[in-house]
Amino acid sequence: MSLIGRVRPVATAAVSAGACAHCGARLAPGQDRFCCAGCEGAHALVTGLGLASFYARQITEAGTLRPEGVAADLDLATFAEPLPDGTHRLDLVVSGLTCGACVWLVEQALAAEPDVLSARASLSARRLTVTWRGEAARATELGTRLARLGFRVAPWSPACLRATEDAEGRELVRALGIAAFGSMNVMLVSVAVWVGTDMGEATRHGLHWLAALIGMPVVLIAGMPFYRSAWSAIRAGRPSMDLAVSLGVLATALMSLSETVFNGPYTYFDGATALLALLLAGRVLDRAARRRARQSVAELLALQEGLVARLLPDGRTETVPVERIAAGERLLVAAGERLRLDGVAETQTLLDAAATTGESLPRTFPPGAALPAGAVNMGAPFVLSVTAAARDGSLAAMARLLERAEQAKGRFVAIADRASRWYVPVAHAVAAGTFVLWWGVLGSAWQVALVNAVCVLLITCPCALALAVPAVQVVAVGALFRRGVLVTSATALERLASADHAVLDKTGTLTEGRPVLIPDAQAEPVLRRAASLARASRHPLAQALLRACPDAPLAENVREVPGQGLESGTARLGSPAFCGLPPSADGMTLAFRDGAAPPVVFRFADRLREDAPGAVQGLKELGLGVELLSGDGEGAVAAVAWQAGVPEWRSGAGPAAKAERIAALRAAGRRPLMVGDGINDAAALAAAHVSASPAGATDLAQTASDLVLQREGLGSLPAAIRIARRAQAIARQNIGFSLVYNVLAVPMAVAGLVTPLIAAVVMASSSLVVVLNALRAGKE
Amino acid sequence: MDSLLLLIPVSLFLGFLGLVGFLWALRSRQYEDLDGAASRILFDDKPRKETPQ
Numbered sequence: 001m002s003l004i005g006r007v008r009p010v011a012t013a014a015v016s017a018g019a020c021a022h023c024g025a026r027l028a029p030g031q032d033r034f035c036c037a038g039c040e041g042a043h044a045l046v047t048g049l050g051l052a053s054f055y056a057r058q059i060t061e062a063g064t065l066r067p068e069g070v071a072a073d074l075d076l077a078t079f080a081e082p083l084p085d086g087t088h089r090l091d092l093v094v095s096g097l098t099c100g101a102c103v104w105l106v107e108q109a110l111a112a113e114p115d116v117l118s119a120r121a122s123l124s125a126r127r128l129t130v131t132w133r134g135e136a137a138r139a140t141e142l143g144t145r146l147a148r149l150g151f152r153v154a155p156w157s158p159a160c161l162r163a164t165e166d167a168e169g170r171e172l173v174r175a176l177g178i179a180a181f182g183s184m185n186v187m188l189v190s191v192a193v194w195v196g197t198d199m200g201e202a203t204r205h206g207l208h209w210l211a212a213l214i215g216m217p218v219v220l221i222a223g224m225p226f227y228r229s230a231w232s233a234i235r236a237g238r239p240s241m242d243l244a245v246s247l248g249v250l251a252t253a254l255m256s257l258s259e260t261v262f263n264g265p266y267t268y269f270d271g272a273t274a275l276l277a278l279l280l281a282g283r284v285l286d287r288a289a290r291r292r293a294r295q296s297v298a299e300l301l302a303l304q305e306g307l308v309a310r311l312l313p314d315g316r317t318e319t320v321p322v323e324r325i326a327a328g329e330r331l332l333v334a335a336g337e338r339l340r341l342d343g344v345a346e347t348q349t350l351l352d353a354a355a356t357t358g359e360s361l362p363r364t365f366p367p368g369a370a371l372p373a374g375a376v377n378m379g380a381p382f383v384l385s386v387t388a389a390a391r392d393g394s395l396a397a398m399a400r401l402l403e404r405a406e407q408a409k410g411r412f413v414a415i416a417d418r419a420s421r422w423y424v425p426v427a428h429a430v431a432a433g434t435f436v437l438w439w440g441v442l443g444s445a446w447q448v449a450l451v452n453a454v455c456v457l458l459i460t461c462p463c464a465l466a467l468a469v470p471a472v473q474v475v476a477v478g479a480l481f482r483r484g485v486l487v488t489s490a491t492a493l494e495r496l497a498s499a500d501h502a503v504l505d506k507t508g509t510l511t512e513g514r515p516v517l518i519p520d521a522q523a524e525p526v527l528r529r530a531a532s533l534a535r536a537s538r539h540p541l542a543q544a545l546l547r548a549c550p551d552a553p554l555a556e557n558v559r560e561v562p563g564q565g566l567e568s569g570t571a572r573l574g575s576p577a578f579c580g581l582p583p584s585a586d587g588m589t590l591a592f593r594d595g596a597a598p599p600v601v602f603r604f605a606d607r608l609r610e611d612a613p614g615a616v617q618g619l620k621e622l623g624l625g626v627e628l629l630s631g632d633g634e635g636a637v638a639a640v641a642w643q644a645g646v647p648e649w650r651s652g653a654g655p656a657a658k659a660e661r662i663a664a665l666r667a668a669g670r671r672p673l674m675v676g677d678g679i680n681d682a683a684a685l686a687a688a689h690v691s692a693s694p695a696g697a698t699d700l701a702q703t704a705s706d707l708v709l710q711r712e713g714l715g716s717l718p719a720a721i722r723i724a725r726r727a728q729a730i731a732r733q734n735i736g737f738s739l740v741y742n743v744l745a746v747p748m749a750v751a752g753l754v755t756p757l758i759a760a761v762v763m764a765s766s767s768l769v770v771v772l773n774a775l776r777a778g779k780e
Numbered sequence: 781m782d783s784l785l786l787l788i789p790v791s792l793f794l795g796f797l798g799l800v801g802f803l804w805a806l807r808s809r810q811y812e813d814l815d816g817a818a819s820r821i822l823f824d825d826k827p828r829k830e831t832p833q
Contacts, residue, residue: 057822100819123816174806181799184793202782210788 007750020057022046023066023150036550038067043148046105049112049210057101063098065150075307076139087117089131090139094146097126102151102653109149110142117294126155155321157306175222176280181645183273184219186211190270194757195514201263208267219253222276225283239424241416241466242711245279246426255454262447271458271759277468278767286470308340309333321391331384333377333756335539342373342393343384350379352540354507355678355698356632357654362588366544374679374698380541380564398700399657400684414495416469419735427742428459434750448752456749458759464738464766469731471774476727479778484711485720492706495690496721497728498671502619503662503684505676506630506640509714510612511693513677515604517540517548526600528552530592533566533573541590542566542573544604570595570695611715612644618718622725624673629653629661631680658684675717677701692717727777734770741766 018027019078022039028747029407034040046054046592058065062779080088097103103121108411110119110130115138121128128146132138146153160388193204223246230246233239246458249272256267286454311330333339339351352362352374361380365371371384374396390396438449479485487493507513527545531552534542537560547554555568565574571594577583579591579599593599628649630637637651643768662684665672666691674681674688677697685691685704692715702708711714745762748754805811 100816100822103816103820103825121816122813123819124813170806170811173811174803177802177806178798179800181795188791189788214792408799 015635020066025056025066031551035551038148038150039065039629042067042079043601045145045148049109050259051105051112052635054101054105058097058161059101061101061452065102065168067148067150074130075155076143076155077136078318078320080136080139082136082148083131087131087133087663088136088139089129090142092128092130092146093126093156094121094128095152095154097121097123097128097148099123105149106146106151109145113142113145115579116142116377120160125208126360128153131402141321149382150295161352164623169284169291172225172280172284175225176277176284178218178236179222179273179277180279182222183270183277184480186215186270186273189214190267190756190760194755196216202271202733205260205263208263211267211269212257212725213269215273216253218273219249219269219276222280223249224275226276228280232560239421241420241424244420244424244427245275245466248457251454252458252461255451259445259451264447266451266756268455268458268756268759271763274460274760275458275463277734282467282470288474293655304602308481309545325386325391326389327386329386331386332381332440333384334381335377335379335537336566339371339373339384340395341384341386341390342388343371343386344368344370345382345384347382349377349382351375352378354513356680374700376540395700399703401761415731416736417466422662423465423739427457430460430746431752437750438752445507452749452752455752455754455759456746459749459754459762460742461763463763464741464770465703465735467767470736470775471771472727472731475777476723480707481725482601483716483719484709485716486708486710487706488708489706492690493581493634493724493727495671496673496724499624499673499690499721501625501627501665501670502664502673504616504631504646505674505678505681506628506632506637507606508677508697509675510628510640510646511606512607512646513606513696515544516607517544518603518605520601520603522600522602526592526594529571529594530573530590530600530602533558533571534590534594536560536568537566541588541602541604542757545573545602547588565590566604576601608640608643611713615714615717619721622721624721625670629658630682631655653685655680659687662687662764675714686708692720723777726779730773737773738766738770 006689019025020027020031020035020039022043023035025035025039025472027033027035035045046052069072070644076090076092080090082088090234096107097106097257106121106128107119110116113132115132115134117131117133119128119130123285130142132142143153184323189207193199193207196204199207202207226245226249229242230240233243235629238616252268252272256269256272261268307448308322308325309332310320311317311332312324317332325341331341331735333345338355345365347367349365349371350362351365351371353372355376356372358373358664370387375392435449435453435455438740439443439446440453473490473493476493480487504510527549529552531546531549532555534545534556535552536558537543558566558568560566562575563580565572565578567573572579573590573592576584576589576591576599579593581591581599581601588604590602590604591599592602616626626646627646628637628641628644628646630649630651630655632650632651637649640648641649662672663675666687666689671689674685674691675693676682676685676691677693679698679700680694682698682700682704685693685701692709693701693706695707695712697705705721708721741762745754749756810817
């Protein structure tokens with residue numbers, strides 16, 4: 001099981017021939033030790049600090065620790081928290097912190113600074129707490145140092161805190177510890193009673209009292225999580241598994257107590273405490289798996305958390321979280337930055353609105369036009385006058401729409417709950433029938449009848465049933481996690497298994513959602529020269545050019561001409577007009593001119609993901625209908641649909657039309673799986689039977705999704721469906737098995753033949769079988 | 781049977797010590813970062829600085 005911390009190298013990142021000495025990525029031909037300049041710098045930094053032993057121990061996936069080509073300057077000074085003794089503290093979420101060696105590297109690299117007092121990273125929460133003596137501005141330098149090592153950092157946000165702060169989880173672990181202690185010590189006494197057939201009655205009575213002394217407090221304390229949940233189930237008027245557990249445990253404990261007082265032959269404290277321990281173990285496992293998924297999502301969101309540059313009256317800027325911006329304030333939007341707020345610009349702007357409308361080509365907005373939050377600035381930096389604060393803006397309106405759609409989805413009932421709806425009343429009816437049978441029909445004393453009735457409750461206590469589904473969930477969620485799929489909702493697997501129709505978004509889902517250089521007849525040295533200029537810019541097209549030639553060195557004396565391009569000596573890279581060519585129609589073109597040589601044009605396009613046709617084929621093989629639903633124009637959508645092998649497509653669908661299409665499918669009795677990444681997909685994602693979003697999706701889409709595919713591409717989606725279906729089949733087997741067990745054991749209990757020994761054997765063996773069966777769920 | 785009078789309290793006391801130890805570990809947040817603690821122990825280089833929680 002994944003939760004038992006098994007150390008397994010994901011990929012050997014050790015320094016071997018052909019692998020980058022820092023990040024472990026495969027080297028391109030001609031590269032000596034490092035895959036890029038960033039890695040070379042990082043390696044020099046690590047060895048310079050005397051921390052080179054990191055490389056012998058690192059077990060990260062190859063390429064994780066590659067510093068980004070152009071380090072984004074993250075101003076962290078506003079997030080440093082001053083402490084009363086004049087020092088500062090900063091909490092960061094660190095992405096790429098995947099092994100113990102990384103934790104060590106991060107802590108030691110910061111501790112090497114003379115003014116840093118302490119640095120402590122948590123591997124499970126990916127949280128780093130650093131304190132230093134001195135001023136707040138040091139925060140930015142410390143963050144930059146981590147970025148140079150290849151770790152991506154972001155301020156620790158309230159969302160991360162919600163995901164990790166786990167008071168309820170801690171209470172469950174405590175209850176489990178107490179229940180385990182109690183059951184083992186009661187067993188110590190019980191085994192003596194079971195085997196001690198020659199035991200005197202007084203000794204047995206004494207041992208029963210001892211068992212009661214340990215058992216009663218344990219049942220009362222360790223069972224609290226169940227009692228509380230059962231109480232709310234009673235108030236909601238809906239029987240739940242927890243109600244059955246609570247009744248069974250409490251009735252058994254009380255019956256055993258009265259048997260102890262009146263010196264009866266058997267007490268069942270061992271059964272009650274062992275039952276609690278087993279159930280709590282299942283619950284702790286279930287929670288741990290889901291907590292990890294939640295945390296990873298929170299980490300993804302923190303990395304794209306809204307930080308904006310507020311323009312101060314004196315012309316300087318300061319970095320602040322987006323929530324602190326009020327309507328009317330002015331922000332500086334850098335090239336390539338995503339707009340976080342609705343606003344208007346005083347100048348003409350070129351925006352890529354793919355995330356809000358699904359258009360794949362950037363569009364020019366005239367001065368004064370309303371600019372939608374979520375669009376990406378493809379042109380020069382501009383000043384945005386904010387028209388609505390974050391909580392009143394269009395993104396917040398979309399989030400409210402999501403909430404409503406989510407509530408509608410909340411009606412889905414998990415298979416375990418469906419089983420318990422009729423199981424619990426039946427079990428209680430049988431118990432009541434047993435009492436009536438013994439007391440009314442057979443005429444025995446009411447104490448005997450009660451003991452037998454409670455035995456029925458104990459035997460039917462859904463120990464195996466309560467473990468049946470969570471155990472499968474833990475194993476399946478762990479298996480998906482290792483394949484890079486995060487499961488964020490408790491019933492997501494069940495819904496994924498039953499999906500019968502896949503609706504795919506185009507931009508960013510089937511395609512990469514970012515410009516890629518179309519290979520043309522450009523000469524290699526020209527490309528290299530242009531890429532070395534491009535290294536100086538954060539513009540998306542420049543970045544795309546750099547990706548096509550990643551090892552180009554930074555050109556000297558690069559000067560940025562706002563809104564036009566870059567200049568270095570006689571070389572120019574920028575818009576076609578900047579290089580003396582007619583402007584391009586779609587804005588997806590860069591021109592390069594070196595002195596008097598004729599200009600060279602680089603064209604870019606959004607490319608189909610490599611694994612998209614394979615993923616579509618995989619979905620079809622699983623029996624799902626596949627369709628493409630995009631807000632883009634007809635031609636682009638039809639081309640992508642043909643390339644990816646999608647038979648059915650719809651173009652020009654806005655956010656509302658997408659949600660309507662999903663609703664229509666549901667009304668027709670289909671169970672749609674929606675896959676999308678944009679803000680315009682969020683409502684459809686929330687309305688669908690089950691939803692997934694690819695890596696790099698907008699934060700709104702990721703929160704609306706049940707599954708987040710962490711690796712690039714859609715390849716893991718068919719595998720995830722296969723695992724979900726297998727997990728569902730095993731969960732059903734488990735439920736069926738525990739029901740069969742009950743059918744065999746309940747008649748014994750009704751007949752009054754169940755001794756504490758038999759109860760213990762039945763309970764332990766059925767739970768073991770269910771858990772062992774669940775372990776198969778991880779295989780594809 | 782007299783041995784029971786001694787052995788049962790002794791065993792219970794030892795078990796209780798274990799429980800108290802567990803609760804103390806839980807309270808002092810030693811269960812917060814199980815993955816980190818598992819690998820941290822493998823680094824035997826002396827830390828440059830105390831890194832308290």
